[in-house]
Amino acid sequence: xxxxxxxxxxxxxxxxxxxxxxxxxxxxxxxxxxxxxxxxxxxxxxxxxxxxxxxxxxxxxxxxxxxxxxxxxxxxxxxxxxxxxxxxxxxxxxxxxxxxxxxxxxxxxxxxxx
Amino acid sequence: xxxxxxxxxxxxxxxxxxxxxxxxxxxxxxxxxxxxxxxxxxxxxxxxxxxxxxxxxxxxxxxxxxxxxxxxxxxxxxxxxxxxxxxxxxxxxxxxxxxxxxxxxxxxxxxxxx
Numbered sequence: 001x002x003x004x005x006x007x008x009x010x011x012x013x014x015x016x017x018x019x020x021x022x023x024x025x026x027x028x029x030x031x032x033x034x035x036x037x038x039x040x041x042x043x044x045x046x047x048x049x050x051x052x053x054x055x056x057x058x059x060x061x062x063x064x065x066x067x068x069x070x071x072x073x074x075x076x077x078x079x080x081x082x083x084x085x086x087x088x089x090x091x092x093x094x095x096x097x098x099x100x101x102x103x104x105x106x107x108x109x110x111x112x113x114x
Numbered sequence: 115x116x117x118x119x120x121x122x123x124x125x126x127x128x129x130x131x132x133x134x135x136x137x138x139x140x141x142x143x144x145x146x147x148x149x150x151x152x153x154x155x156x157x158x159x160x161x162x163x164x165x166x167x168x169x170x171x172x173x174x175x176x177x178x179x180x181x182x183x184x185x186x187x188x189x190x191x192x193x194x195x196x197x198x199x200x201x202x203x204x205x206x207x208x209x210x211x212x213x214x215x216x217x218x219x220x221x222x223x224x225x226x227x228x
């Protein structure tokens with residue numbers, strides 16, 4: 001079956017612009033996660049959605065970052081007023097149950113802020 | 115200090131050799147330990163998953179967890195050029211506040227030369 005998909009694959013934007021990154025999880029997966037991977041760094045947890053529960057936003061680095069998940073499926077990560085330090089690969093993962101460590105990752109969106 | 119430390123490498127080995135990777139961590143609450151493989155421009159792929167201490171073997175891969183030393187290892191036997199990738203360790207604690215929020219090492223780049 002289809003895995004996790006993300007779009008766009010690459011995004012180049014100018015400092016100060018807003019960007020939206022999209023994640024389509026594996027069908028039927030109730031949990032969805034966003035991570036950020038900077039050059040030479042490990043993955044950094046950003047936000048976690050589980051079913052209809054309120055998301056765990058504890059990893060969002062600033063209030064410029066927000067995410068939503070519509071209908072328990074597709075998720076959008078929005079970065080407002082982008083800064084150069086936001087340049088990274090943004091990875092989405094999904095899992096079939098709450099708290100599962102077996103997370104399936106998408107290919108990521110490579111964001112470059114000029 | 116990061117919660118999870120991992121040597122970034124690169125680690126270069128000849129084909130057929132044993133690859134030895136490791137991570138150290140500081141949070142004694144970690145209970146779930148994972149190894150992911152990430153090919154260039156792809157998302158991480160789960161290789162091994164271990165709960166608490168002990169060893170786990172799957173084909174050419176062996177994962178070891180020593181909670182007393184806060185040290186985990188991954189061994190790859192009979193390494194192949196197709197094993198060339200970045201290997202990420204990840205771990206998480208138990209409990210609803212920690213569910214799904216993986217803490218990753220920075221990743222070790224492995225190169226297996228024919």
